[in-house]
Amino acid sequence: MPELRKTVVEIEGRLHEEYVVVDGEDLPAWPEDRVLSRVGQPLPRVDARAKVTGTARFTHDIQLPGMLHARILRSPHPHARLRRIDVSGALAVPGVLAVLTHENVPELGWPGRPLFDTVLRYQGAEVAAVVAVDEAAATDALDKISVEYEPLPFVVDLEAAVEPDAPRVYPEGNVSADEASVYVRGDTDQGFAEADVVVEANFRTAAQLHNCFETHGSVCSWDGGRLTVWDSTQHVFGVRKTLAQAFGLPMHDVRVIKQFMGGGFGSKGGTGRYTVIAALLARQTGRPVKLLLDRREENLATGHRHNTLQYIKLGARSDGTLTAIYHQVFAGVGAWGWVAPVGGPARELYRCPNVKTEEYAVCLNLGPDSAFRAPGYVEGTVALEGAMDDLAVALGMDPIELRLRNYADTNQPRNLPYSGKGLREAYRIGAELMGWHLRETTGYLPRKRTILATLGGGGNHSPEGEQPPAGPGGVEDLVCWPGTQPEDLPPHRRRGLGMASQIWGGGGGPPAHAEVRVNPDATVTVATGTQDIGTGTRTVLAQVAAEELSIPVEHVRVLLGDTEAGPYGPISAGSLTVASVGPAVRAAAADARRQLVELAASLLDAKVEELILKDGRVEVAGSPERGIALRELTARLGNFMVTGHGSRGPNPEDVAVHTFGAQFAEVEVDLETGAVEVTRIVAVHDSGRIINPLTTSSQVEGGVIQGLGFALSEERAVDPQTGRVLSADLENYRIPTALDVPIIDHVMVPGADLAANNLGAKGVGEPPIIPTAAAVANAVYDALGIRPTDLPLTRPRVLAAIKRLEEAAQAVEAGAESGKEQAGEGGTR
Amino acid sequence: MERRGPGPVPVRMTVNGVTYELTVPPRRTLLDALREDLGLTGAKRVCDEGTCGACTVSLDGQAVYSCLVLAVECEGRTVETVEGLIRDGELHPVQEAFIEHDAAQCGFCTPGQIMALKALLDQNPRASLEDIRQTVAGNLCRCGAYPKIIAAGLTAAGVVAARAAAKAPEDGGAGA
Ligand code: FES
């Protein structure tokens, strides 16, 4: 009897309860020693040919007969009241069909904020939309809209915004303590009292802009009362649901299609305001409407990784055992948005009885934030792993030894053991590949470093040295003598090694459904409502189906990215697709397989239990002459189509499913220019069974490279005078280029996570970006002996740290001089 | 009466071996003419201002950012886009190598990367690793497929060099 159950699903550090229908036992995962011939193979992507020939059709490429083009007029001000708007000039431009503003926008069931507001809270807020016969006419018309704005006081700086007298984004204030996310385990006061050593540090991370190469955009077309939308989205079913609600339509009258997408990285998880606007204009004009954002709009209005101001404090016994962790986070979410779980690593990564994390959303007059590949964990790992290295220095311990001392075998917030955790193995493999032991002898830094001085006053932040008003502030830098440097380095360069750990979910869960249709020629169509956002989903799902059905991968075609192609699939986010949709596809393939074997049994006059399906044949085990080729079997059925159905089963109740990893960085810092060159990254991750090592390696490299951008160059720059974003283009916003990429060595920890799901596989999309910046920052600390705490590590910031280092050295020298006079009083501690 | 510029003008250009006569407004870029007028949507618009390389096509054998070229500048000229690389159903070695090495993640920058590398190998069939790195330095990739793009470039360079050597044995032969 099918039974409705609830199961816990973790997505991006947050727990959700989902319903799942359980009907019998789920398939067990393939055992570790099972030889798999399709799963685990480094196959090229099944859609690679479409991508290299230019035939892959992205939302940008959709052209429909009679299609119109729309563009949005956006506020040039960070904060303004819209006094008056006159669109007559725009309507007079030849080829313009309609203009939408707050004055004429129809009532909708749209659950989001008003499409056009009269208080504009960020540069880029929607003011009007124009639809015209072509893009040029629409763009011309934008210029002809006359708007009277009343500029209002604005705040764009995170630290300024938390001040009580700061200009307010909303009358209620910029920080809401009620909405803070606070987590407490044990008693941190007591934990710090028990500590022999306490370290504390402030960190700042910058807002990172997704810069998806395909900008956000949609093409909307009405056919009678039905709406079809081509959308650059990570969740076709989510967009369908919201549009049905917005337009008061039954869900089956909305179809959302996304075949190929030029990147999302978390920013395309929701339903776009531009999509609703395009659908409105299409309804109004009775013609299809295409609305694509340009690069600047993309960078102003489609989300970002929130910037953070973090204070972290660790207490430990002299043997390194953690007694308390306190982590406080202020996140600049923009005009509205959410705080990602920045405190997640502090809550989960290390065994510690006393932990407190506080996460505050701070509103700013900047575009709303959104998820960005491993939201929160990237930023939080910088702070936690940075502080762990400070602690290692303070204790004179090797950083890895310190981490192993505090190794957590259970998920402490949930009080559940991990289903599998290959972090110890990742440390071991990574240390070996990086030559970590060199750190202890000569060449790199000696393991025990002399603490040269402590510099007071929180001046470690910005080159200007202002103190963060929000956090407890006033923390001291530990400044160390760098150890012996390798002889091959010129004197103005310093080399350093650093490492950092990664924890993340990636266990997936229901709901996710799939259908496997076996055609009369024994080719197979897998249909599921997930999407391939450039990660290789089509390919891994084809491999899973081919494995279960024992047929060549080329015989499988995967239909996805269309609400009418297959049953519900979840959002492509949270590294959950392989672990959610993959098991559903396997279950559907197993269902089809069962039916095929039953049919063969009646044809062969054999018992079902005797039959095996292998390499395209069904035969009696042990007597291959009593068998039939799959193709012959399906051909005999004429046009009867065997259809298997499958769903993702519930998550295991007694374990927590997570992914782990460690990355190591080798850097060289130029003392004269402040330039940080990352010369090598070693990335070792545990995501359970790997379905496709080739596409996995691309995910790892891509994650590391985005992480390097976050560490070194990517920063939304905002002019404090005007409140305008200075880096809304790809010239001023610096994503890594081919020349910025170091050697990246990567290894996946071998082994399947058999308890996780019927594949034994976990996600791999987000883990690789998580520890990169932390490892690089720790390597820079190792190279310099002082930690630049603001990311990205641009030259001015590194130079400021170097200057402080020199000041410390001078202070010590002076201290030594006076020490000679007053014997016994040294400058070191 | 409002001031108006010149209206649409006729332009004749050869794209992937076919000669077209288009009527385009003077401000229309080659990229938009290819995508909107000819339906050749392989080249992508990412920045529209010459920063990213996603719109790279070949113009008279040179790789250009087609968002920086006006369609009217292409009168009498020859354009090749990613759609034109297939010959008798066979992919160009750069395309083959991109598939083999998984050099396309989302695939949005891919046509531009391929056209940039193809132009390099046309001009220099013995391109080195450094040539390849410098070439794709002008083509950004947000997915970070760079290590594989460079690997694919090297593989393709090997194939092109071998073909060049086979075609002209005297040129790479005994004396070399
Ligand atoms: S679109 Fe032409 S260089 Fe970016």
Ligand code: FES
């Ligand atoms: S593959 Fe996505 S931008 Fe290059």
